[in-house]
Amino acid sequence: MESLKYNLDVTPLRELNQFLHSNPSELDGKTIEISNPNGAHNIAVGLKADVNVTIQGHAGYYAAGMNQIAHVVIEGSAGSGVAENMMSGRVHVKGFASNAAGATSQGGLLIIDGDAGLRCAIALKGADVVVGGSVGSFTAFMAQAGNLVVLGNAGDALGDSIYEANIFVRGSVKSLGSDCIEKPMDEERRQILVDLLAKSGHASISPECFKRFGSARTLYNFKVDNAGAY
Amino acid sequence: MCGIVGLLVKNQKMRTNIGSLMLPMLIGMTERGPDSAGLAIFGQPxxxxxxxxxxxxxxxxxxxxxxxxxxxxxxxxxxxxxxxxxxxxxxxxxxxxxxxxxxxxxxxxxxxxxxxxxLMDIYKDVGTPAQVAERYGFEQMSGSHLVGHTRMATESAVTPAHAHPFTAGQDWCLVHNGSLSNAHNLRRKLNHEGIQFETDNDTEAACRYLEWRMREGDDLKTALEHGFDALDGFYTLLMGTKDQLALVRDPFACKPAIVAEHDDYVAIASEFRSLAHLPDIKNAKVFEPSPQEMYVWKV
Known part of the structure; x- marks a missing residue:
């Protein structure tokens, strides 16, 4: 497989991103290594090709945002909004991630080996997010679809105003948000969890250690009691 | 927006170079705060x-x-x-x-x-961080610890007096990224205690509140605990005393901060891009401070 190296101490980030936005047929199957990311913002955003990108250090805001198809590995930590609005593909953060990781993501898989900050998977719209550590407060706020797996603990107001996304937490939950409740682990959800643990390198962890949380469906459904208000 | 930086040098030999270690940190925060910059540096008493x-x-x-x-x-x-x-x-x-x-x-x-x-000297003025640093020769400065700020004004005017760091009392300073929503109430309360203000800046209210708490007998940690109750709004606050740096973030962690702890130094910034150049940063413990927790480093 062809491997290309970019050193962001030498090459301007815009030049790298423009290369990554070239015709997908020219990029397909390539491996791209990015050294000295040094916390720069917007590294490898908007990818649309079947490429493997490795960021060899700490990334700044919005790394691998809007990702499609591509596989991106961040060997250090990621700033706010990593893999935000991802459509497909896979983003793997080996360190920790700051706030709003995977926000509004519609597809693909986001793996964070360390902790994630606040508002992780906020407004999740269909992607899968697996966090090896703990997540901060307001995680999965208004999450609509998709799955979030947390191997550590969750902060305050988990799943506040959640729609039909699934949340699986192995550790403790400091508090649940409005309309978020613990739900029974049915076979369908159990299988989702088993698959995600396998895909994210945690196959040895038993799904039995997890609790499942989801929507009580009292906030977003039309209630006949309210008919007079309209 | 605004950018904050802090550096505490543990390695005695490196203290003569604290200015040159810090300069890229401050300039790295130019996009977050291009209108004014400031530095509080603690040297020989x-x-x-x-x-x-x-x-x-x-x-x-x-x-x-x-x-x-x-x-x-x-x-x-x-x-x-x-x-x-x-x-x-x-x-x-x-x-x-x-x-x-x-x-x-x-x-x-x-x-x-x-x-x-x-121990403390404060420099601040309007201009880009590079211009302000050049004007006062930040690069040549020596000391044990420092606190710096780059400002993008949101709630009050762009003047030298509104630039950070703010100070009250002696050998105490504070920089702020964020905005306080109850600064006016806090100010009225402090006015009743006989405390005078120099500007209408929200950060000055936080600075004078904490300094007042410490004069009332609180140690830094207790003052900050009171601060969590008293301050409403978004804030990452970085503070310097004669022998400490302290950092707190609001409960929603609305404003960023990242810390690098190394055997030779502790460095704090709004973003990692201001820490990337520091010597041997690869072996530092880099982490994001949790919201509503106190982080205090001693010289």
Whole structure:
């Protein structure tokens, strides 16, 4: 497989991103290594090709945002909004991630080996997010679809105003948000969890250690009691 | 927006280079705060009975020599030391702060008293971080710890007085990224305690509140605990005392912060891009401070 190296101490980030936005047929199957990311913002955003990108250090805001198809590995930590609005593909953060990781993501898989900050998977719209550590407060706020797996603990107001996304937490939950409740682990959800643990390198962890949380469906459904208000 | 940086150097040998270690940190935060910049640096203390008065005027051609001469003539007091860079000067004297303040107000009302202390010097002005750093020679400075700020004004004017760091009392400073929604209430409360304000800046309210708590007997940690109850809004606050740096973030962690702890130093910034150049950063423990927790590092 062809491997290309970019050193962001030498090459301007815009030049790298423009290369990554070239015709997908020219990029397909390539491996791209990015050294000295040094916390720069917007590294490898908007990818649309079947490429493997490795960021060899700490990334700044919005790394691998809007990702499609591509596989991106961040060997250090990621700033706010990593893999935000991802459509497909896979983003793997080996360190920790700051706030709003995977926000509004519609597809693909986001793996964070360390902790994630606040508002992780906020407004999740269909992607899968697996966090090896703990997540901060307001995680999965208004999450609509998709799955979030947390191997550590969750902060305050988990799943506040959640729609039909699934949340699986192995550790403790400091508090649940409005309309978020613990739900029974049915076979369908159990299988989702088993698959995600396998895909994210945690196959040895038993799904039995997890609790499942989801929507009580009292906030977003039309209630006949309210008919007079309209 | 605004950017904050902090550096505490544990390695004695590296303390002479603290300015050059810090400069890329401050310049790295230019996009977050291009309109003003400032630095509080803690160096060698003056003698027990002496105080350093940091003075500022917007007039680049100000006659500092005349001020120094008048000070001696009027107050009959020996100026222990007087150093000057551009529109900034440090006057070291045995005289009481109130005497110096009154004299300045009467004879040199255009000169602003930036800070009083035994270790701390404060520099701040409008301009890009690179311009302000160049004006005062940040790169050549030495010391044990420092706090810096780059400002993008949101709630009050762009003037030298509104730039950070803010200070109150002695050898105490604070920089802020965020905005406080109850600054006016806090200010009214402190006015009742007889505390005077110099600007309408929200950060000054936080700075004077915490300094007031410590004068009332709180240690830094207790003052910050009170601060979590008293301050409403978004904030990452970085503070410097004569022998400590302290960091807190609001409960929603609305404003960023990242820390690198190394055997030789502790470095704090709004974003990692301001830490990337630090020596041997690859072996530092890099982490994001949790919301509503206190982080305190001792010199």
């Amino acid at each position: 003056v003698a027990d009975d002496e105080r350093k008065f940091n003075l500022y005027t917007s007039d680049m051609d100000f006659n500092w020599q005349k001020l120094s001469h008048d000070f001696l003539t009027h107050l009959g007091s020996k100026v222990v030391n007087f150093t000057q860079k551009a529109n900034h000067a440090v006057l070291t004297t045995h005289l009481e702060p109130t005497t110096v303040k009154t004299w300045l107000k009467e004879h040199y009302p255009q000169v602003h008293l930036l800070s009083i202390g035994q």
